[in-house]
Each structure stands twice: as structure tokens, then as C-alpha cells.
Amino acid sequence: MSEEDLRNELIEFQNLQQQMQIINMQRQQLTVQLSEIEKAKEEVAKTPERHAMYRLVGNVFVPKDAATMKKDLEEEKETLEMRKSGLQKQEQKFTERINVIRKKVEAAQAKEGASING
Numbered sequence: 001m002s003e004e005d006l007r008n009e010l011i012e013f014q015n016l017q018q019q020m021q022i023i024n025m026q027r028q029q030l031t032v033q034l035s036e037i038e039k040a041k042e043e044v045a046k047t048p049e050r051h052a053m054y055r056l057v058g059n060v061f062v063p064k065d066a067a068t069m070k071k072d073l074e075e076e077k078e079t080l081e082m083r084k085s086g087l088q089k090q091e092q093k094f095t096e097r098i099n100v101i102r103k104k105v106e107a108a109q110a111k112e113g114a115s116i117n118g
Contacts, residue, residue: 016094034084041077
């Protein structure tokens with residue numbers, strides 16, 4: 001592996017690590033949002049149907065009936081779970097690529113070390 005190839009691999013490695021950090025933060029945010037939705041669903045389930053419910057939309061509370069609120073929360077949960085699943089797949093691809101690059105770099109370093117010592 002040439003010095004330039006090695007340099008490019010290291011740059012890609014660093015970029016992938018940065019992207020992995022971003023993905024991890026996004027995944028953590030989604031986990032928090034999913035937890036909040038679960039808590040909201042529990043509260044909606046506890047609340048009698050005849051009681052008024054409100055959903056915050058922007059800066060305004062909008063009245064919603066229990067059935068609509070449950071449906072909205074379930075749809076939001078599904079959307080967040082799909083996004084989380086997509087992030088997990090992306091994270092897996094990045095991890096695989098990082099491991100490939102790591103092996104290449106280690107092999108190049110071992111080869112270079114052997115030629116220096118040999």
C-alpha cells in the first residue's frame with residue numbers, strides 16, 4: 001500500500017468515526033423520543049375517553065380525542081422506529097468499513113515495520 005493510499009484510508013477512517021458519533025447521537029435522541037412516546041401512550045390509556053386531551057403543535061395546544069391521540073402516537077412511534085432501524089443499518093455498514101480499513105492499515109504498518117527491522 002502506497003503512502004498516499006494509506007493516508008487516504010486514514011482520512012476515510014476518521015470520517016467514518018465522526019459519522020459514527022453523529023449516528024450514535026441521533027440514535028440516542030430517537031431512543032429518548034421513543035421513551036417519551038411510550039410514556040404518553042401509557043397516560044392516554046389511563047385517561048378516560050370523555051376527558052379532554054391536547055396535543056402540542058408548535059406553540060399551540062390542539063384538542064384531540066383519545067382515539068386520534070392513540071393513533072397519532074402509534075404512527076409517530078412507527079416512524080421513529082423505522083428511522084432508528086435505518087440508523088442501526090448505517091452504523092453496521094460503517095462499522096464493517098472501519099474494520100476493513102483498520103485491517104488494511106495494520107497490515108501496512110506491520111509490513112512497513114518488517115521491512116524496517118528486516
